[in-house]
Amino acid sequence: MRYILAALRTNLLSAFEYRTSFLTQVFGMMINDSLWVSFWVLYFERFPVLNGWTRDDLLVLWAIITFSFGIAFGLFAQALRLSELITQGQLDYYLALPKNVLLQILLGQVRPSNLGDLFFGPILLAIFVPMTWAKWGLFLLGGTLGAVVYLAFFVMAGSLAFFLGSSEGIASGIGNALIHFSTYPTRIFDGWTRVLLFTLIPAGFIAEIPVDLVRSFEFRDLALLIVAAIGFSGLAVAVFNRGLARYESGNLMSLRS
């Protein structure tokens, strides 16, 4: 835990070295998120109910996904670069240190723009949605578990580089599919698409179930979400470790930033 806090401290200090850029990115992302939410608010003014979802449900969805995304890729931003790091042989630094390699990679960088997402979610809820303390607790828990699913999925996608070589395009493509699907109320989909959203592209565990938890808590939903987060992370760790044995290093000159 001390290592995790020290790594986050170092990352934040490094990112904050260029303060204007840091703050511009944080606030820029919050404005970007606001525009997306405004679009949905306008939609719900015209069509107040969509497959049982109201404006407030949509606001909770956006609060949760931006919060999850902010944790996953604001604080553990190198998950987005995993494929590139593997292809360019840049894991040497982490392999030379006495800590879990995957944990070190994930803790290797913070991304200010995604920290904007992290702050946006709670602010959105605090301003526009009536919340109880219990709902705040469920929001934090659901958002955190959603972040775990995000990270696990991106680790699996990035680890493809161990097996396929340069696969940044593939990792980014399937990663974007997950992000894209998780920004919609997944109940608008049915049939095989819903199966897909709880298996291959697990947006349902990031968007739908955490929102359901905040809307009307059911223990079954929480258990399902916990099992999914543990299952996907276990799978991600297994895939990463399997790939790591195939790692071939490289000779690219590099500096930590």
Add this chain to the structure above:
Amino acid sequence: MTAAANAPLAISVRGLTKEFSRVKKTGSFFKRMSPFSGIVENFVALKGIDLDVVRGESLAFIGPNGAGKSTTIKILTGILHPTAGEASVLGLTPWKDREKLAFRIGSVFGQKSQLWLHLPATDTFELLSRVYELDRARYRTRRNQLIELFEIGDYADVPVRKLSLGQRMRCEIAASLLHEPEVLFLDEPTIGLDPVAKASIRDLIRNANREAGVTVFLTSHDAGDIEQLCRRTVIVNQGQIVFDGSTNALRRDALTKKEIDLKLTASIESFEPMTGVEVLKAKGYGLKLSVDTKTTGIDRVVGELLRRYEVEDIAIVSPPLEEIIATIYRGGSR
């Protein structure tokens, strides 16, 4: 030369082999765009290396580009898995006990920095103290000791991006010694440094070895690093050990040539022969000589040159490693 019998070993390697598969691509644009283009071939980077290093030893592990030096270091630090063979570092198998081993070894890769570019070196020290789970009091004492010893106090709190290469390398080595490692792996630690910075880095490595008893495993392209730092030298070429002996023996048998590069104030017409000196190049104001130090002292040659000519600039360098290896092959001084 092999490690002394019964002496405690820091590193022991038997039949270490590493193969990489690589694809060769040739032919026209359309041929290379075909999914079936390219010939996959196995490239053997290490061909069954055997090596023992005694605790406290300073070993130079050298060779030309692509010889297998970095691959060996990466296997010994647990970064790469070998294809075959055994290795033990401080009694641990690097690729199986990577985390345990990492607490006891340090590594410096001249081309890969462990310092955070936008932060002062002290911030990296702080993070490393958590990585190595150092006791706070012990960490502070050690950090202050290293800052003083490495004379980096003036710039330890300046962002690394604003440091010169030599200053950065001092901080890199200090960072690698923070947890008091028993073995220090150095991969090209003096690459790109000017002569003054090189000398100072060599002093620091020498002190770590001789005063703190750290086992030093060094790879370098610079014959100067080897001569000044290591008592034993292993030369690797094309994945095989071609020389394993004392650096003194290497100096006697193979490092017998020095090159003198002169820039004169006037154009040179002719060069009057000197014993043990061969003219490599004489053109305009430039004169490049090779000196056989077995036959004549470098000081005598320089003295004579300064007496004969008005010299604007002078540089004395060791011949490249490729030439040393060729000498070993010719002389068979294995």
